[in-house]
Structures are given as C-alpha cells and as structure tokens.
Amino acid sequence: MKKQNLKAWLYLLPAAAFLAVFMIYPLIDVVVYSLEEGYNSASQSYFGVGLYNFSYVLRDPYFLQALKNTLILVVITVPVSTTLALLISLALHSVKALKSFFQTVYFLPYVTNTLAVGLVFMILFKKTAYSEGLVNLLIGFFGGPSVDFIDGPYWAKMLVMCIYTVWVVMPFKILILTGALASVNPEYYKAARVDGTPKARIFFRITLPLISPMIFYLVITGFIGAFKAYSDAVALFGVDLNAAGMNTIVGYVYDMLYGNSGGYPSYASAAALVLFAIVFTITCVNLLIRRKNVVN
C-alpha cells in the first residue's frame, strides 16, 4: 500500500511540479506582493507590510470606474446571454429543416477571432469620416439622432460593450444547451403527451429542471468569464481604456502591471485579490443556490 502510494506520487510529480512553479507559487506571490507597501520591482525593495495597497486601489477613481463597468457588464450580460441562448437552443432543438445549418451559423462567433469580431462591431457602430456606421444609418432611417457609440456617451459605449459580450459568449452557451436539451430522454415528453401536459408546463416542470445542472454551470462560468472581461473592451475601444472610461478590473490590473503608468505590481496584486474575493463570493452564493434548486 505504501509503496503504491509512493509510485502514485512519482507519477504525479511532473504535473505537480509544473503546477507548483507556474500556478501555486505565483498565487502565493500575489498575496505577498499585495501586502508589501511601496514595492519597487527594479530595486526589489519595499518600505513595510500592511493593507495600504488595498486602500489605495479601493480609493483609485480608475479602479472604481473599472469595478462599476465590470459589475454592469456582469449583471446585464449573464442573464441576458443565458436566457437568449436558452431560447435559441429551444428553437434549434425544435426546427427540423436546415437544423445543422442553423447550428453552424449560431456557432460561428465561437470560432471567430475576438479582434475580427471587434472589426465587425466597428463597422456596425463606429462613426468615421466616411460613414456613420450601420446602426446609425438605421437610427437615422427611423428619424432618430445619430449617436457616437465608440467615442460618445457612457451609456452608448456600455450598450455596445454589452451587445458585444452577449454575442461573443452565446455560441458556447447554445452549444451546451442544445446538447443538454438533446440529452433529455424523449420518453419523458411522450409520457407528458399521453397525460396532455400543456407546452408551458412541459417546459417549466420537465425540461427546465432536467437541464438545470447545465444552466447553473453556464451561469457560474458566465459570471467568472464576465468578471474577467478585458480583451473585448480592447477590441472595441482600443488600449487606452481609462481614457475611454471603459476599463474593466482585469484591464486595471494589466495597466498597473505594464501600462504607460507602469510598474506597480503591488497595486495590481491588490486589485487582482479584490477581483478574486468578488468572484469567490459570487460563486459560493451560486453553489448554495444550486444545492437548493438543482437535482443531480
């Protein structure tokens, strides 16, 4: 038994060593950095140990803006994208003609490069010297005033950001949900039909509970994914997100590490830990709700 244990550890060693060096050590290091006040990466020196970095970050208007942006993004895009994905999956599940064609179409954004998608959104929303952007042309057609979605008011930029995020995350959700719907035993629907179950009742009492584990999986990963948003904002608004007022928490961390103000790993670490605390709390709450509502 003991010998076998030793062998098992030996087999695990390469992966364990890799994880220790590239995952666990940096994780610990982030905590250490976040507590070192006035850390200088050039001289590798610091003044003292304390929570000053956290208090700085939490008072930094750029961080607060990034936090607000991220929270709005999360609160809007997770429910919207999950609901939309569920509706589209239901439609995909019930169409017969051209089923695989539609499935491919809805999956395309998943395999498309983020920046290419950004370009498409530019064409749709950006005002240039030559064009108002497709959406503004439409608004103009219906007699509305033109809006600058990329460099204009905050709500317009946030709207574009939300639409973009929903659009990007949806294919994966549709893929998972169509799979979940297809895996529901058709006998349940037959049994429901024999009993004359109304369509809405079939959906809410049979389909939804049976695919609820998948929905919860999508909500949890959706929350985590939305909190980690960064590249989408870059694709739409360029690298100077603070100037655009569209920074996200991850963007803030990145700026603190490498941005033109560059070189504050302690602040970056503190911001990253704040993000971790938020995501961790929300995931725990999700799991608690899940335990109450989802059947396995």
Next chain:
Amino acid sequence: MKIVLDHLTKRFPNRNRKIREDVVAVDDFTVEIPDGCLIGLLGPSGCGKSTILNLVSGLEEPTSGRIFFEDRDVTNLPPEKRGVGLVFQNYALYPHLTALENIMFPLGNLRGDERLPKDEMHARAVEAAKLVQIDGLLDRRPSEMSGGQQQRVAIARALVKKPGVLLLDEPLSNLDARLRLATREEIRRIQRETKITTVFVTHDQEEAMSISDLIVVMKDGRLHQIAKPQAVYDDPVNLFVAKFLGTPPINVFSGTVKAGKLLIGSEPVLDVPGVGDGEVTVGVRPEGFEPVTEGGPSSAKKGGWIPAEGLSFACALDRVEVMGRDTSIVFAHPTLDGAFGRAIVDAEEAAGLEPGTVRFALRPSKTRLFDPKTGDRIHIAGSAEA
C-alpha cells in the same frame, strides 16, 4: 372499455433514404379486445407490438384504419382525449420529482372545469399509490427506489386519471427474474381490482401465457392468432405460432402423409384421417413423446392414452437430462429441424434409457401438422387431435 382495431396500418418512411419503400410496422391489423380483459400482445422483437401500443395511445397516427373505444372513434383524437394510461418500458418517471409528485403530475395537467382542488389531487394520488402498494415510499425520488418500486409508481401514474384503457410496454423486461414473477402477479391483481382493459406488450411467451386472458400473437406487423393462452398453445394456427410458444420449444420434423398415415422417415407414426397425401411439417410438443420399449409402451399403466401397436419411430438418443420432476430426453433424427430435439417424460419412464436408439410413439393431442410451404395448419379430421 372494449377496444376495436379495424384494418389498422402504419407505415414509416425507410430510415435508409436510398430505399424508397416504406417500412410497414403494422399491416392491416384487425382485432377486437373485450372489455375488462388483460391482453398479452406477443411477438418477436421488431414485429410492431410497440407501434400498436403507440397507435392505441395516440402517440402515433395510423396510416390507415380506425381505432374504436367502445363505439367511440378515437382515431384522430390526441392522447389526452382518449383516456389511456401508458406505462413505458423504462417507466419514464420524472427523476426530479418524488413518487407522489410523479403520480400527481397527470392530475396537474387538468385545466378549467376538470381541475381538482389540491387536497383532492393528493387524495387521488394516495389512492392510486395504495392500489399498487407503494404508499409508504411517496416522498422518495425514482433514483432512491428499486426497479420494481419504480414500476409500481409508473403504473400508479398511469392509473391516477382513471383511464378506460391501461397500456404496458414490456412491463417486466427491466426487472430481474425473481421480481418479474412477483410483478406479473401484481399486474394481474391490479387489473382484477380495477377491471380496466389492459394491453401489455411482451416478447416473452411465458409472461404472456401466465397472466393474460387472451393472447394476441403477431409477427411482421400482422395478426397471427388471438385466443386464450391454452388454446394458442394447443391449437396454433400456423407453424410460427406453434414455434413461438412453449419452452422447451416444439419439435419440428418433416414428414409425409400416405394413405391416412403420417410417416416420419419411413416409419408410420400416427393415423391422420382426412389429410391428403404429400409432404407435411410435423410439430410435436416435448410432452407429446412416449418412449416405447420392446415389451410395449411403458406408461400404459398410468395414462388414459395407449399408443397404437406398431406406430412409433426410432431416434438417436443423445443424452438424458434430469430436472427433478421430469426428465428430458435429448435426441436426434435426420428429418428434425435443428440438431437436437427434446422430449419431456416422467422420470420413471426414462429410467431404463441408455444412449443409443430410442423409439417414440406420438400423442395425437400434442402432434400438429403444417403445410411445409405456407406454414399453415393442416387439420386432422375427427377427434384425432383431441
């Protein structure tokens, strides 16, 4: 409720799109099921049994033909308007609901005037649960119940709306052998108590024989025979029915009829008055063999039947298998269909038998003749078949 299927036909488009011809699952099926009967719908896999069940329940629409419940034409009615309860092969219990919630589910579908108050629904569900004797397990989920218990919940769910017809699709196939015996008695009891017309599908002839009032034997979507279990066994309409029922199966020889005598090989074995000369297929039930020793038939003392002098044929005895009450003699014969045949005799009759040759006389009541080409039954005149 009486069920009448009138020239029912169901075709499905072929799955292989290159084949244009439809698959005929049910072919011109006409049968009348009397009120309050327990019917065993019996046939080999893929013969259209389940399709019949789906047509009766309304889950599928027939290509042609009509379905009547009593005098009511239900052919075009959706399932919920027909008043049928259907129990699926794997029960199809909703896994996220408790037994009670599963049983109440059909009641929750009622709308408008039909809708029952909550406590009435609960009372009805408990009543159904009591009928199938699972009222102690009502707060369990399906995953916390055994196969037999799930089966009962499924039956209770089918019965809770008090349907006129109960349909069971292979109700025992997911249960182990011991539970199967108990459950089939249970189905019989529930049917007797509710007096509900019940159709159950099975490919297991023993299951069908043991509990059915009537057996419907079908093959390739066609009805072959509908009769009481014993009648189907004793008086099969054709070779397929004869072969399908009975364990061990019927022994099939090819024989000839010459001048009112049946010959197997070159030996006369039976008087068959009224049968024309020519080739015939002979089916003999295992219990229809009587070993004949030099000193005359061995069992003359106890049975009412005494084999006629000189009517017997020789078989190669392979081995004798003792099964306690009976003994089965495994034998070979050149005209036999299959390598070995099996005769079941009383233990004492087989006592003196040794590997080598054994002579059998045939009981007329257990010997049936069939047309070698069509497989149809050839009746023997007079009381010779009795």
